[in-house]
Amino acid sequence: MNSRKALEQVSAIIENKDLNIQTSLDEICRCLQENFKHYDWVGFYFRNGNLEELKLKSFAGEPTDHTIIPFGKGICGQVAVSNQNFVVPDVKAQDNYIACSINVKSEIVIPLFVAGENIGQIDIDSHQVDPFTKEDEDLLTNINQLVAEYLQKENALPVFESN
Ligand code: SME
Numbered sequence: 001m002n003s004r005k006a007l008e009q010v011s012a013i014i015e016n017k018d019l020n021i022q023t024s025l026d027e028i029c030r031c032l033q034e035n036f037k038h039y040d041w042v043g044f045y046f047r048n049g050n051l052e053e054l055k056l057k058s059f060a061g062e063p064t065d066h067t068i069i070p071f072g073k074g075i076c077g078q079v080a081v082s083n084q085n086f087v088v089p090d091v092k093a094q095d096n097y098i099a100c101s102i103n104v105k106s107e108i109v110i111p112l113f114v115a116g117e118n119i120g121q122i123d124i125d126s127h128q129v130d131p132f133t134k135e136d137e138d139l140l141t142n143i144n145q146l147v148a149e150y151l152q153k154e155n156a157l158p159v160f161e162s163n
Helices: 003-015 021-035 074-082 134-153
Strands: 041-047 053-060 068-070 086-088 106-114 117-126
Touching (some): 003 021, 003 134, 021 041, 021 134, 053 074, 074 106, 074 117, 106 134, 117 134
Antiparallel strands (some): 041 053, 041 117, 053 068, 086 106, 106 117
16 A cells, blocks of 8 residues: 555545544554554554553554553653654664564654644554655654544544543
8 A cells, every 4th residue: 555545544534423533543553554564563652641651542463561651661652752753673773662572673653743742653563674764754644643633623632531
């Protein structure tokens, strides 16, 4: 699948009034994981209420133990603090990395902004070394923007209530 087609499918999922927020995010994860060979695990994490941690909201792929990730820990936790895209061509080269499965060789995490605030992220793991390109970064940035607009429109923010 190419990026244009993926964005069309994500838009269609978001516009489908039969789906709620949870099922829409689940469908987006499934669509990406099934259609891109180098996407072995796809998930959305969001800030857990007012805590300095991320909580897994939706995913496709093998279940992970890492449903809560403190800010600063692992690739995801670093992106929660840096507000920057993080592309990891080879996870073995990272010290601050949380391993989900021995099969994972690389990872990409793109922050998700609403009104300039970093509220979560899309996280993708791959079983290939160095598969991610600028095209992946652009696609995932665009998907996050669609999801951000959707969450705002549905009054679904914050994704997780304050603790
Ligand atoms: N590897 C991530 C943890 C989340 S799993 O990939 C699902 C990290 O280092 O933050």
